[in-house]
Amino acid sequence: MSNSEAHKNPSATHGPITSPGKSPDEIDHAIEEEHAHDHHGGTMQYMAVFVALCFLTTMSFLTYSSYWPWRDEPQVGWAFMMAVSCTKALLVVLFFMHVLWEANWKYVLTIPAAMMAIFLTIMLVPDIGLRNRMVSQERALHMARGSDVLLLEKAADADSSGEVDKHEHE
Amino acid sequence: MNATAASIGHDSHDHHGPVLQYQPGLPLSRGKLIMWLFLSTEIMFFAALLGSYVVLRFGAAVWPKPHHVHLSEPIGAFNTFVLICSSVTVVLALEAAKANKRSLAKTWMLVTLVLGSLFLGVKAYEYSSKFDHGIYPWAPRGRIYERPDLYYGSAVRARLSDPVILEKMKELDGQEESELSDAEIIGRRRLKQVRDMVNNPDQQAFDLAVVADQIMPLPAEGADSHGHGGGLNDTFAWLQLPAVIPGGNMWASTYFFLTGFHAIHVIVGLIVFGILLLYQLGPQTAGMIENAGLYWHFVDLVWIFLFPLLYLF
Numbered sequence: 001m002s003n004s005e006a007h008k009n010p011s012a013t014h015g016p017i018t019s020p021g022k023s024p025d026e027i028d029h030a031i032e033e034e035h036a037h038d039h040h041g042g043t044m045q046y047m048a049v050f051v052a053l054c055f056l057t058t059m060s061f062l063t064y065s066s067y068w069p070w071r072d073e074p075q076v077g078w079a080f081m082m083a084v085s086c087t088k089a090l091l092v093v094l095f096f097m098h099v100l101w102e103a104n105w106k107y108v109l110t111i112p113a114a115m116m117a118i119f120l121t122i123m124l125v126p127d128i129g130l131r132n133r134m135v136s137q138e139r140a141l142h143m144a145r146g147s148d149v150l151l152l153e154k155a156a157d158a159d160s161s162g163e164v165d166k167h168e169h170e
Numbered sequence: 171m172n173a174t175a176a177s178i179g180h181d182s183h184d185h186h187g188p189v190l191q192y193q194p195g196l197p198l199s200r201g202k203l204i205m206w207l208f209l210s211t212e213i214m215f216f217a218a219l220l221g222s223y224v225v226l227r228f229g230a231a232v233w234p235k236p237h238h239v240h241l242s243e244p245i246g247a248f249n250t251f252v253l254i255c256s257s258v259t260v261v262l263a264l265e266a267a268k269a270n271k272r273s274l275a276k277t278w279m280l281v282t283l284v285l286g287s288l289f290l291g292v293k294a295y296e297y298s299s300k301f302d303h304g305i306y307p308w309a310p311r312g313r314i315y316e317r318p319d320l321y322y323g324s325a326v327r328a329r330l331s332d333p334v335i336l337e338k339m340k341e342l343d344g345q346e347e348s349e350l351s352d353a354e355i356i357g358r359r360r361l362k363q364v365r366d367m368v369n370n371p372d373q374q375a376f377d378l379a380v381v382a383d384q385i386m387p388l389p390a391e392g393a394d395s396h397g398h399g400g401g402l403n404d405t406f407a408w409l410q411l412p413a414v415i416p417g418g419n420m421w422a423s424t425y426f427f428l429t430g431f432h433a434i435h436v437i438v439g440l441i442v443f444g445i446l447l448l449y450q451l452g453p454q455t456a457g458m459i460e461n462a463g464l465y466w467h468f469v470d471l472v473w474i475f476l477f478p479l480l481y482l483f
Contacts, residue, residue: 043265050258057250060478064243074483081478088474096257096467098460105196113210117217124222129229144232144316144416148379149388151318152414155379156387 049095053088060084205461209468216472219431223424223479232417236481238388239421240299246481249292250473256285257470260463267451267459275451275459282466283443286436293433300422303386304403304413307426313410314418318378325412326381327368338408339365357405360384364402379414386413428476435469 062068063077070076094100099110135143196203227233236243263278300306304313315322329335339361347355364384367377386401403409415421442462449455 043262046258046261046265050254053254054251057247057254060482061243061247064482078483081482085475085478089471092257092467092471092474096261096470097464103197105198109206109210110213113213114217116214117221120214120218121221121225124225125229128222129225131229132231142316142321144418146232148317148414148416149232151376151379152383152388152416155318155376155383158380159383159387 045095049091052091056084056088056091199457201457201461202464205464209464212468216431219428220472220475220479223428226420226424227483230417230420234388234415234417234421235391236483237391238415239305239418239425240303240389241481242296242299243481245292245296246477249289250477252285252289252292253470253473256282256289257467259285260459260466263451264456264459264463267456268453270452272450272452276447279443279447279451279459283440283447286440286443286466290433290436290440293429293436300425304410305415305418305422307422307430312419312422313412314422315382315412315414316416316419318375318382318414320378322382322412322414323368323373323378326364326385329409329411330365330368335409338406342406353400353405357402361402361406361409382414385409385411388415425480428480432469432472432476435472439466439469 060081063081068077099106132143194200198206259278259282263275263282266272266275266278304311306312315325330339342358342361350358364381367373367381370377384402386403401413403411403413439462442465446455446458446462449458451459
């Protein structure tokens with residue numbers, strides 16, 4: 001609860017027992033009704049967010065289209081798409097999930113979870129992310145390599161140029 | 171808190187005993203608090219899945235391109251649009267319920283349910299296009315090999331010497347050209363060539379790449395999700411020969427794991443909306459709609475990251 005709210009609500013400053021006779025359900029209802037009278041959101045605002053989300057989806061789809069100028073440098077596209085995705089996620093969380101209008105408890109729940117998520121990913125890097133730096137012969141024998149893709153592409157080229165059929169008639 | 175309440179009850183010499191009261195520690199209802207706690211565990215759950223995917227993907231020596239594994243970017247973008255629309259309809263349902271417009275709230279809720287089902291339908295269509303090409307999330311039925319090597323060659327040989335397949339091939343060989351379509355005539359010639367190549371003891375490494383290309387070529391960019399370059403597996407659906415997609419097995423594991431868990435969440439959301447539709451959606455149920463909406467927005471949020479990571483990277 002923000003400070004200003006706490007001052008407006010005198011009950012919050014007088015220790016734990018402040019609203020005599022109210023059951024948990026009554027208090028829940030009171031909170032929900034209070035929320036119901038909040039004037040955040042509004043249909044126009046939601047529609048504006050919706051339009052922004054559609055626009056951003058089109059933007060990330062742009063990297064797939066032939067108009068995208070950095071097709072030879074995929075990293076540019078990846079960074080761009082992640083930026084677009086984070087913006088979309090932020091819009092959904094702030095407006096649709098009403099986090100913009102929530103009190104400070106939102107940080108207690110979201111920041112530790114987000115940190116945990118980031119550490120979890122980082123901790124996977126040494127064992128999983130770098131697993132191909134040092135591999136056993138057994139694994140190297142069976143795993144796909146870039147050369148396999150090239151070999152398949154070469155086979156496809158040979159097929160489309162008719163060399164394979166020639167090979168058959170020989 | 172109970173101890174304090176009890177002691178104060180004593181001090182006031184209340185003859186009816188202590189009156190225990192409830193004071194929320196946070197300015198939100200219990201339902202919403204529990205939903206947010208649940209969502210914070212969900213953040214960690216999906217972040218772990220997505221994080222593992224990113225680490226596996228960028229640590230892999232080879233990762234298939236989306237079109238190599240029959241993923242269609244336009245279909246993914248369409249599904250993103252469907253989920254965004256459903257997120258909007260949930261907030262509109264909530265607003266309508268708060269304003270006591272019950273039938274409007276119900277309509278928006280119904281639209282959400284339809285959009286969620288549409289998302290699942292599209293997902294099912296996408297899954298079927300993977301299954302058609304022998305890409306399964308589990309090993310015994312998966313027909314994907316990592317590279318066109320000797321192991322692959324022997325797997326093709328084993329399949330071709332299956333009695334059922336031998337019988338079918340004999341039948342095919344016995345048919346007149348007039349009975350077959352053009353694709354089948356070419357397919358029959360190529361199948362013969364593949365049989366010769368896998369059985370040839372002097373085969374070159376390149377021969378097996380040609381075999382793999384004849385059986386299921388890697389689709390070109392821009393092909394539709396059921397698209398293929400006219401491989402033998404497509405011409406003769408009964409053949410079901412092993413195919414080569416470099417990096418395809420790890421891709422299949424992560425793809426089905428991520429989208430599968432997301433789809434389970436969508437299904438749970440749809441069940442919740444189905445239950446909500448049984449209620450009168452007015453100000454009394456606004457709290458329930460809000461909590462269901464929070465969950466649904468989270469499901470949308472996960473897809474917002476899944477779409478570019480799976481379809482566009």
